[in-house]
Amino acid sequence: MTDDLAWETLASRTAYTCEGFDIVNQDVRLPDGAEAAFDYLSEGESVVIVPLTPDGDVVVIEEWRQAVERVNRALPAGGIEGDEDPEAAARRELAEETGYEADAVEHLTTIEPANGFADAVFHYYVARDCAPTAEQDLDDNESIRTDETTLDALLAAARDGDLRDGRTMIGVLYYELFGRTE
Structure with a gap:
Protein backbone atom coordinates (compact mmCIF):
# COMPACT_ATOMS: atom_id res chain seq x y z
CA MET A 1 0.00 0.00 0.00
CA THR A 2 1.32 3.43 -0.92
CA ASP A 3 1.33 6.22 1.66
CA ASP A 4 -0.88 9.17 0.64
CA LEU A 5 2.11 11.50 1.21
CA ALA A 6 4.33 9.60 -1.26
CA TRP A 7 5.62 11.27 -4.40
CA GLU A 8 5.62 9.35 -7.68
CA THR A 9 8.93 9.35 -9.55
CA LEU A 10 8.23 9.93 -13.25
CA ALA A 11 11.87 10.09 -14.45
CA SER A 12 15.29 10.01 -12.85
CA ARG A 13 18.73 10.83 -14.23
CA THR A 14 22.22 11.53 -12.92
CA ALA A 15 23.05 15.15 -13.73
CA TYR A 16 26.57 15.16 -12.34
CA THR A 17 28.92 12.52 -11.01
CA CYS A 18 32.27 12.71 -9.27
CA GLU A 19 34.29 10.63 -6.83
CA GLY A 20 32.19 10.46 -3.68
CA PHE A 21 28.73 11.51 -4.82
CA ASP A 22 26.26 12.12 -7.64
CA ILE A 23 23.62 14.78 -8.17
CA VAL A 24 20.33 13.19 -9.25
CA ASN A 25 17.53 15.07 -11.05
CA GLN A 26 14.01 13.68 -10.84
CA ASP A 27 10.67 14.57 -12.31
CA VAL A 28 8.03 13.80 -9.69
CA ARG A 29 4.27 13.91 -9.23
CA LEU A 30 3.18 15.28 -5.86
CA PRO A 31 0.18 13.89 -3.92
CA ASP A 32 -2.05 16.70 -5.22
CA GLY A 33 -1.22 15.71 -8.83
CA ALA A 34 1.14 18.63 -9.54
CA GLU A 35 4.41 17.80 -11.28
CA ALA A 36 7.74 19.20 -10.09
CA ALA A 37 11.49 18.78 -10.37
CA PHE A 38 13.51 17.44 -7.43
CA ASP A 39 17.30 17.27 -7.13
CA TYR A 40 19.27 15.44 -4.46
CA LEU A 41 22.79 14.42 -3.55
CA SER A 42 23.37 10.67 -3.74
CA GLU A 43 26.33 9.33 -1.79
CA GLY A 44 25.32 5.91 -0.54
Whole structure:
Protein backbone atom coordinates (compact mmCIF):
# COMPACT_ATOMS: atom_id res chain seq x y z
CA MET A 1 0.00 0.00 0.00
CA THR A 2 1.32 3.43 -0.92
CA ASP A 3 1.33 6.22 1.66
CA ASP A 4 -0.88 9.17 0.64
CA LEU A 5 2.11 11.50 1.21
CA ALA A 6 4.33 9.60 -1.26
CA TRP A 7 5.62 11.27 -4.40
CA GLU A 8 5.62 9.35 -7.68
CA THR A 9 8.93 9.35 -9.55
CA LEU A 10 8.23 9.93 -13.25
CA ALA A 11 11.87 10.09 -14.45
CA SER A 12 15.29 10.01 -12.85
CA ARG A 13 18.73 10.83 -14.23
CA THR A 14 22.22 11.53 -12.92
CA ALA A 15 23.05 15.15 -13.73
CA TYR A 16 26.57 15.16 -12.34
CA THR A 17 28.92 12.52 -11.01
CA CYS A 18 32.27 12.71 -9.27
CA GLU A 19 34.29 10.63 -6.83
CA GLY A 20 32.19 10.46 -3.68
CA PHE A 21 28.73 11.51 -4.82
CA ASP A 22 26.26 12.12 -7.64
CA ILE A 23 23.62 14.78 -8.17
CA VAL A 24 20.33 13.19 -9.25
CA ASN A 25 17.53 15.07 -11.05
CA GLN A 26 14.01 13.68 -10.84
CA ASP A 27 10.67 14.57 -12.31
CA VAL A 28 8.03 13.80 -9.69
CA ARG A 29 4.27 13.91 -9.23
CA LEU A 30 3.18 15.28 -5.86
CA PRO A 31 0.18 13.89 -3.92
CA ASP A 32 -2.05 16.70 -5.22
CA GLY A 33 -1.22 15.71 -8.83
CA ALA A 34 1.14 18.63 -9.54
CA GLU A 35 4.41 17.80 -11.28
CA ALA A 36 7.74 19.20 -10.09
CA ALA A 37 11.49 18.78 -10.37
CA PHE A 38 13.51 17.44 -7.43
CA ASP A 39 17.30 17.27 -7.13
CA TYR A 40 19.27 15.44 -4.46
CA LEU A 41 22.79 14.42 -3.55
CA SER A 42 23.37 10.67 -3.74
CA GLU A 43 26.33 9.33 -1.79
CA GLY A 44 25.32 5.91 -0.54
CA GLU A 45 26.00 4.35 2.83
CA SER A 46 28.87 5.18 5.18
CA VAL A 47 30.19 4.16 8.56
CA VAL A 48 31.23 6.38 11.45
CA ILE A 49 33.32 4.86 14.22
CA VAL A 50 33.66 5.84 17.89
CA PRO A 51 37.05 4.17 18.55
CA LEU A 52 37.94 3.63 22.21
CA THR A 53 41.36 2.63 23.52
CA PRO A 54 41.68 0.18 26.44
CA ASP A 55 42.07 3.27 28.70
CA GLY A 56 38.79 4.73 27.42
CA ASP A 57 40.28 7.49 25.28
CA VAL A 58 38.74 8.25 21.89
CA VAL A 59 40.83 7.99 18.72
CA VAL A 60 40.12 11.01 16.51
CA ILE A 61 41.43 12.26 13.21
CA GLU A 62 42.36 15.72 12.03
CA GLU A 63 41.80 16.27 8.32
CA TRP A 64 41.72 19.22 5.95
CA ARG A 65 38.18 19.91 4.69
CA GLN A 66 38.28 22.01 1.55
CA ALA A 67 34.58 22.95 1.58
CA VAL A 68 35.03 24.84 4.88
CA GLU A 69 38.76 25.55 4.37
CA ARG A 70 40.03 24.33 7.73
CA VAL A 71 41.34 21.33 9.60
CA ASN A 72 38.47 19.35 11.05
CA ARG A 73 38.64 17.16 14.16
CA ALA A 74 36.43 14.14 13.67
CA LEU A 75 35.70 10.50 14.22
CA PRO A 76 37.00 8.15 11.52
CA ALA A 77 34.41 7.57 8.80
CA GLY A 78 34.09 6.39 5.25
CA GLY A 79 32.02 4.74 2.58
CA ILE A 80 30.92 1.13 2.39
CA GLU A 81 32.53 -0.54 -0.62
CA GLY A 82 30.66 -2.89 -2.97
CA ASP A 83 28.74 -5.54 -1.06
CA GLU A 84 30.83 -5.07 2.09
CA ASP A 85 28.77 -5.23 5.28
CA PRO A 86 28.80 -2.15 7.53
CA GLU A 87 30.75 -3.82 10.37
CA ALA A 88 33.52 -4.88 7.99
CA ALA A 89 33.57 -1.35 6.56
CA ALA A 90 33.89 0.08 10.09
CA ARG A 91 36.88 -2.15 10.81
CA ARG A 92 38.50 -1.32 7.46
CA GLU A 93 37.95 2.44 7.71
CA LEU A 94 39.29 2.51 11.27
CA ALA A 95 42.51 0.78 10.20
CA GLU A 96 42.90 2.77 6.96
CA GLU A 97 42.36 6.21 8.50
CA THR A 98 44.04 5.75 11.89
CA GLY A 99 46.26 2.68 11.86
CA TYR A 100 44.27 1.40 14.86
CA GLU A 101 42.47 -1.93 15.01
CA ALA A 102 39.70 -2.97 17.42
CA ASP A 103 39.09 -6.13 19.41
CA ALA A 104 35.31 -5.64 19.24
CA VAL A 105 32.98 -3.56 17.06
CA GLU A 106 29.32 -2.99 17.99
CA HIS A 107 26.55 -1.21 16.08
CA LEU A 108 25.22 1.92 17.84
CA THR A 109 22.61 3.36 15.47
CA THR A 110 21.83 4.16 11.84
CA ILE A 111 20.64 7.58 10.70
CA GLU A 112 19.73 9.55 7.59
CA PRO A 113 21.45 12.86 8.42
CA ALA A 114 19.99 15.08 5.70
CA ASN A 115 17.16 13.19 4.02
CA GLY A 116 15.55 16.37 2.71
CA PHE A 117 18.30 16.73 0.09
CA ALA A 118 20.53 13.62 0.29
CA ASP A 119 20.14 9.84 0.39
CA ALA A 120 23.11 9.43 2.76
CA VAL A 121 22.89 6.73 5.44
CA PHE A 122 25.37 6.66 8.34
CA HIS A 123 25.91 3.46 10.33
CA TYR A 124 27.50 4.27 13.70
CA TYR A 125 29.75 1.78 15.47
CA VAL A 126 31.69 1.77 18.70
CA ALA A 127 35.07 0.05 18.40
CA ARG A 128 36.50 -1.15 21.71
CA ASP A 129 40.08 -1.85 22.84
CA CYS A 130 41.61 -0.07 19.85
CA ALA A 131 45.39 -0.20 19.50
CA PRO A 132 47.76 1.23 16.88
CA THR A 133 48.65 -2.07 15.18
CA ALA A 134 48.07 -1.31 11.48
CA GLU A 135 49.51 1.13 8.96
CA GLN A 136 47.42 4.04 7.73
CA ASP A 137 46.30 3.39 4.16
CA LEU A 138 44.89 6.73 3.07
CA ASP A 139 43.03 7.52 -0.15
CA ASP A 140 44.83 9.77 -2.65
CA ASN A 141 42.82 12.80 -1.51
CA GLU A 142 43.25 12.24 2.26
CA SER A 143 45.84 13.73 4.58
CA ILE A 144 45.03 12.72 8.13
CA ARG A 145 46.66 13.11 11.55
CA THR A 146 45.60 10.73 14.29
CA ASP A 147 45.24 11.74 17.94
CA GLU A 148 43.66 10.48 21.15
CA THR A 149 41.46 12.54 23.42
CA THR A 150 38.94 11.97 26.17
CA LEU A 151 35.22 11.65 25.70
CA ASP A 152 34.81 14.49 28.21
CA ALA A 153 36.99 16.74 26.03
CA LEU A 154 34.87 15.92 22.97
CA LEU A 155 31.68 16.59 24.93
CA ALA A 156 33.08 19.94 26.09
CA ALA A 157 34.01 20.79 22.49
CA ALA A 158 30.46 19.90 21.41
CA ARG A 159 28.97 22.11 24.15
CA ASP A 160 31.34 25.01 23.38
CA GLY A 161 30.77 24.94 19.61
CA ASP A 162 34.32 23.74 18.86
CA LEU A 163 33.23 20.35 17.51
CA ARG A 164 31.86 21.29 14.10
CA ASP A 165 31.71 18.00 12.19
CA GLY A 166 28.08 16.82 12.13
CA ARG A 167 28.87 13.10 11.87
CA THR A 168 31.18 13.38 14.86
CA MET A 169 28.74 15.45 16.90
CA ILE A 170 26.02 12.83 16.42
CA GLY A 171 28.39 9.96 17.23
CA VAL A 172 29.82 11.53 20.38
CA LEU A 173 26.44 12.62 21.74
CA TYR A 174 24.70 9.35 20.84
CA TYR A 175 27.46 7.35 22.51
CA GLU A 176 27.25 9.55 25.63
CA LEU A 177 23.47 9.22 25.83
CA PHE A 178 22.91 5.60 24.80
CA GLY A 179 26.14 3.74 24.13
CA ARG A 180 28.18 3.79 27.31
CA THR A 181 28.24 0.46 29.09
CA GLU A 182 30.46 1.27 32.08
